[in-house]
Amino acid sequence: MKRRLGACALFVCTLACALPTQGAGAPERTLDVQLELIAADARVLAAAATPPVRRAALSERIRSNLGSLGMTARAAGRQDAAWPAALAGLRELFAAGKLAAFAGAARRLAAAHPLDVAYFEPLAVTPQRLSTGRSIYRRYCQGCHLGPGAGRWAPDLFAMARKEPRREFVARLLGGVFGDRTTGHANPFSDEALASLTAYFLAPGAAK
Numbered sequence: 001m002k003r004r005l006g007a008c009a010l011f012v013c014t015l016a017c018a019l020p021t022q023g024a025g026a027p028e029r030t031l032d033v034q035l036e037l038i039a040a041d042a043r044v045l046a047a048a049a050t051p052p053v054r055r056a057a058l059s060e061r062i063r064s065n066l067g068s069l070g071m072t073a074r075a076a077g078r079q080d081a082a083w084p085a086a087l088a089g090l091r092e093l094f095a096a097g098k099l100a101a102f103a104g105a106a107r108r109l110a111a112a113h114p115l116d117v118a119y120f121e122p123l124a125v126t127p128q129r130l131s132t133g134r135s136i137y138r139r140y141c142q143g144c145h146l147g148p149g150a151g152r153w154a155p156d157l158f159a160m161a162r163k164e165p166r167r168e169f170v171a172r173l174l175g176g177v178f179g180d181r182t183t184g185h186a187n188p189f190s191d192e193a194l195a196s197l198t199a200y201f202l203a204p205g206a207a208k
C-alpha cells in the first residue's frame with residue numbers, strides 16, 4: 001500500500017513500496033532505511049510533546065512499515081533465527097501501545113542493522129555540492145518546504161538536517177522522497193544529489 005501524506009507530489013515513505021532504484025538502492029539498504037525510520041518515528045511518537053495530529057500520522061506510517069518489514073527482510077536475505085521473534089515482539093509492543101518500550105526495541109533492531117552512511121558522514125561541503133544542493137532544493141523541494149524556519153505543514157529541512165543524527169536524516173532522505181510516475185515512484189536522487197542537498201541544508205547561512 002502506498003499512502004500519500006499531505007498533498008504532495010512526493011511520497012513520504014511508508015516503504016510498503018519496495019524502492020527499486022538509486023535512492024534506497026539494494027534490498028539490504030531498503031531494510032536498513034526502513035528500520036531506521038521505524039526507530040526514528042517511534043522515538044517521536046513516544047515523546048510527550050508530540051501533538052495528536054502528528055501522532056496519528058506517525059502511527060499510521062509505523063503500522064504500514066511494520067506490516068511490510070517481514071517482506072523487506074526476506075528480500076534483503078537478512079532473516080537470521082532471531083528475526084521472527086524480534087519482529088513479533090515489535091508488533092506486539094506497538095499494538096499494546098507500549099510506546100517507550102516499542103521505541104527502545106525499534107532502536108535496538110535498527111542498531112543491529114545500521115544504515116551505512118559513510119557516503120554522507122563526514123560530509124565534504126564543496127562549492128559544487130552547495131550549488132547543486134541549492135538548485136535541487138529550489139527546483140524540487142522549496143515549494144512545499146518553504147525554507148529555514150518557515151515550515152508549517154512540511155518540515156523545515158534545514159532545521160531537520162542540523163538537529164537529527166546524520167543516519168536518521170539520511171534515512172529520511174532515502175526513504176522519504178519519492179518521484180512520480182515517471183520514476184515508478186522511486187526516489188529519483190542519487191547519493192551524490194542527496195549529499196549535495198545535505199551539504200546545502202547544513203551550510204551556514206544557506207539562502208532560502
Ligand code: HEC
Pocket residue numbers: 005006007008009010012037057136137140141142143144145153154155157172173176177197
Ligand atoms: C509537494 C510537496 C512536497 C515537495 C515538493 C517535497 N516535499 Fe518533502 N514533505 C512534504 C510533506 C507534506 C512532508 C511531511 C509529511 C509528514 O511528515 O506527514 C514532507 C516530509 C519530508 C521529509 C521528512 C520525511 C520523514 O521521514 O518524516 C523529508 C526528509 C523531505 N520531505 C524531503 C524533501 C526533499 C529533499 C524534497 C525535494 C527534493 C521534498 N521533500 C519535496 C511535502 C513535499
